[in-house]
Amino acid sequence: MPPLPRPRRIVGVSTKMYFDLQSTLSYVRGMLQLDGDAWNARIDLFVIPDFVTLMASAEILQPSSIMLGAQDIFWEDKGAYTGEVSPLVVRQAGAKIVELGHAERRAMFGETDETAAKKAGAAARNGLIPLVCIGEKTHHSVASAAVGAAIQECTPQVNSVLAAVPDDAEVILAYEPVWAIGAAQPADPDHVVNVTKELRKLAAGRSGVTRILYGGSAGPGTFAKIAEGVDGLFLGRFAHDIHNLKKVIEEVGGA
Numbered sequence: 001m002p003p004l005p006r007p008r009r010i011v012g013v014s015t016k017m018y019f020d021l022q023s024t025l026s027y028v029r030g031m032l033q034l035d036g037d038a039w040n041a042r043i044d045l046f047v048i049p050d051f052v053t054l055m056a057s058a059e060i061l062q063p064s065s066i067m068l069g070a071q072d073i074f075w076e077d078k079g080a081y082t083g084e085v086s087p088l089v090v091r092q093a094g095a096k097i098v099e100l101g102h103a104e105r106r107a108m109f110g111e112t113d114e115t116a117a118k119k120a121g122a123a124a125r126n127g128l129i130p131l132v133c134i135g136e137k138t139h140h141s142v143a144s145a146a147v148g149a150a151i152q153e154c155t156p157q158v159n160s161v162l163a164a165v166p167d168d169a170e171v172i173l174a175y176e177p178v179w180a181i182g183a184a185q186p187a188d189p190d191h192v193v194n195v196t197k198e199l200r201k202l203a204a205g206r207s208g209v210t211r212i213l214y215g216g217s218a219g220p221g222t223f224a225k226i227a228e229g230v231d232g233l234f235l236g237r238f239a240h241d242i243h244n245l246k247k248v249i250e251e252v253g254g255a
């Protein structure tokens with residue numbers, strides 16, 4: 001069988017909790033300035049700010065094709081869940097994407113494959129695209145062992161999410177090796193390509209679009225080395241300078 005055509009490329013950035021309110025809004029305004037460039041026809045772009053700036057960000061981005069995301073949701077739409085954020089409300093606020101299962105949420109806030117899967121189902125039910133972060137915790141020093149161990153650890157993370165969303169729902173999987181997040185540089189390109197090629201097979205039978213991103217200290221120069229395995233990048237710190245984001249967009253968009 002010939003390989004399936006690859007989906008449209010996509011680049012996005014999470015502000016995590018790095019910015020204050022005004023900094024987030026000026027960053028989002030900066031992204032708006034990038035809209036309309038030549039990349040627009042070739043790739044999708046998204047930004048995931050904190051919850052509090054979601055509606056103001058939606059208003060800023062309204063004239064553009066840049067997609068807005070939220071950093072988490074709860075798996076129920078309404079009810080007695082103090083402190084949680086409803087997927088319904090996130091959708092109504094203007095988000096199209098919801099990030100789930102990030103390593104920081106798994107490590108610090110009790111997120112598991114099970115909760116990420118329930119939230120992915122809730123996202124799809126509310127017309128949101130689940131962007132689920134997956135990745136192995138530790139890095140083996142022998143390259144071949146590292147690939148096998150990563151695939152073994154990521155497979156149930158992927159399968160639990162895919163089992164929880166309708167077959168035709170769009171899904172984004174962000175391969176983010178935990179050890180490569182917040183690091184000086186991204187994971188070794190061969191490692192990323194070898195792992196993501198295998199992970200793509202897990203979604204091969206789906207009718208919905210499944211895109212695979214790489215995240216973890218990604219920035220300008222990262223994409224070209226791993227393009228064989230991934231459909232784009234999910235960026236953190238190194239895209240919080242809008243000039244770096246512009247460079248990445250040009251690289252991924254092939255401008």
Ligand SMILES: O=C(CO)COP(=O)(O)O
Nearest residue numbers: 181182215216217236237
């Ligand atoms: O976690 C990440 C994106 O979700 C990546 O963060 P850094 O690029 O800052 O390592």
